[in-house]
Amino acid sequence: MRYKVLLIDDEPGALEGMMLWIDWERLGFEICGTSGNGADGLSKIKELKPDLVVTDIHMPLMDGLEMIGAWQKDGDRSVMFVIVSGYSEFEYARRAMRYGINHFLLKPIEEEVAEKELETVYRELCREHEKRSINLIAAHEKTVCLLKKAAMDEPLSEGDLDALQRLSAAKAAWNFCLVQCDPPAYARMRETAAALLREREAMYLIDIDTHSFGIVYGYAPFRGAEDEAFRILERLSEACASSRVFMATGMETGTLMELGRCCKTAKEAVLFNFYDTAYGRIRTYDSVKDQTFRYHYDQVRLIDRMTGALNVLDAPGFAEAVASAGQSFRNEWVEPEIVKKFVIHLMYQMMDYWKELGTEQSESLLEACRPLPFGMSDAVIHHDDLMDSLLACGRGTIELLAREQAQKSQGIIQEINEYIRAHFREPLTIRKLSEVFFLHPVYLGQLLIRKNGIGFNELIHDLRIEEAAALLKQGKLKNSEIAESVGYANYGQFLKHFEKRMGMSPNEFKTKT
Incomplete structure (x- = not known):
């Protein structure tokens, strides 16, 4: 790993000497900039974000120690400093120790001595970087656990509530995006989402169920689709288009204290993907909040038509009955779980026919009719896919029964x-x-x-x-x-x-x- 170095000295010759005499690249550093005084150096630290600052002490406008003190008081990140001083400035060096500075280079700088000191600095920077990384990971995981509790409406302590309020302040609006995956696609989709969210501000991935995860994201409402969070979600949607994945966002909120409502409304919205014609599109709660599902339909008539066709081995009649049922479900917005139960019921009826065919024939039918919907309550499947599966299974049943009777x-x-x-x-x-x-x-x-x-x-x-x-x-x-x-x-x-x-x-x- 390479660390960025900012060199500060009011003597141009000294700056040039440090740049030329020390093999910074071999030691693991790259020079990101130079400065001629402490005031400008303070500005460069903010602008260039160096990991290490090598600075002279005695400079005009603002000396090196004043610059270090100002940064340690108001700076927004940790920076390591190395003091360059002469023997006559040893008292300055002692003052530097009060700022926690313990690395010094004496003028005139000797290459061998400087490189040895910088090797020690490099090792310390590596340790600090590793420590920061561990702390960031721990803090991130703590935040993710807190957000999951809030999304699942689990009890929150006073400390949790305070932490949520502080986190909420980072963005004006928050929401929850639910991502439901078919089991074979889950690991790849979660990995893709994690990569897209890595180091993104105010975006967190939380695991929900076995094959579902959620993304808690903050954004600026007035920017709308231009906000980075929406662009990230759109990229994830594009990655999901070739897999069985449902995505939906919940009701927008101004505080993470209401994240549970965001999650709940996202779960309501994702159900409407059942009647979609493609995978990966993001369904918003606002687009379906006024739409309702029906829970009652003419079940007896639909089942009688299909079983009647099966009984007389009428494949065209069965296909017509399936098409009619599918259109009825779609037109009336029948609740998805009810449609699934309807199909499962018919599947079990067909299994009664299969029992008469023998093991080998039954297995061939099962293989021909995949994907079967048994146990699919948590699966990701469209209405059309479900009806196609029912049609394939019915045709296979009729074909094998006809062959057996023949x-x-x-x-x-x-x-x-x-x-x-x-x-x-x-x-x-x-x-x-x-x-x-x-x-x-x-x-x-x-x-x-x-x-x-x-x-x-x-x-x-x-x-x-x-x-x-x-x-x-x-x-x-x-x-x-x-x-x-x-x-x-x-x-x-x-x-x-x-x-x-x-x-x-x-x-x-x-x-x-």
Whole structure:
């Protein structure tokens, strides 16, 4: 580490000698400026902020000791001083000790002696810097702990309240920015925020929950977006745009005594990010304070539409039901946690279907439907992402159920056709057949069409007319008796289907055969 040095002497030759004879860079220093008297030197200390001042004692306008005394009385930072004096000025040197000065260089300056003394000064500066750093870190951590207590509305002692009031005086206005992160993004986002806030005035990072943190920031209200605090928050927002991160600021306050209200209103505002279309944008409490969520909606109708589509393996119908539900939630501003519970409820219903598929198939469905919303009460997810997840899971469920039923049906389709041939004379319906074979009526009807090329009803009438034709050839029964024996309670219905399939009436058929 290099420390800045200011050289002060009223003799130009002495200044030039110190600059040339001493290898300042090798010793860990860099000369930031020079001065010819104490008054100007005092001004240069304020302007250049040196770590070390090497000064002559006897100078016009203000001598070195007067300058040191003035700085130690009114200066705003710690500075180390080295006195340059001659043997005749030893009394000045003794006075310097009263100011805590214990490093001296005698004129004429000898390079070797000066470098040895400056090496000692460098080590002391390093120790002081480390000590200051530790103290600053400790003070910062103490401030952060105090701000967290205030933000969380925890009890504050009188000392805490006094400290908050002193801290409040640094800025005219204060607020709280809540940053909620998806677990994989949390560490990176917190590190980014910490880097942006490092050594920033009146900006503090505090940890809230497992994957949330907050930024307490002070600013000048009249400067608005031009204030540095807002620029820092905007840079953090830009860094969060590619990750699942929600950000929101609370209600502005003029004192840190009301930081709890800032935090609470930021938590209220961040909920509205659920219906946003992107991540990383900062939601302000002022933009949503007049907006309210709804807690009631037509849950039964929405669930019935989706489960109905699932039951009949209707993927387009399920997609339409999800889209309708999503639009309803958005239009009515349904409270986010209620929407999440709605989706979770449907997910668990679908899990009941998965249990019939076996472990391997269930795992493949779970993988295909990520990100799943189970346990997502603290997760960062948009409304659209949530509905997309529900849609993907529903489609996967329908696809796997259809595949499973298709596999099962291949082994029993012959059995189903044999059952139909044995019972076509009875008042057999597709619903009754589905109950016998434990298949959904719609799916069973589609399966029979794929296997036989015709629908269930057409197959029944074909079998009945086929048998009726055989009985007519035997000539033992009346037409009405044949119609009844093959399953027609109404002769007119029998006649219609016979003529349709045979191209003639039963009597014409008997005459020709």
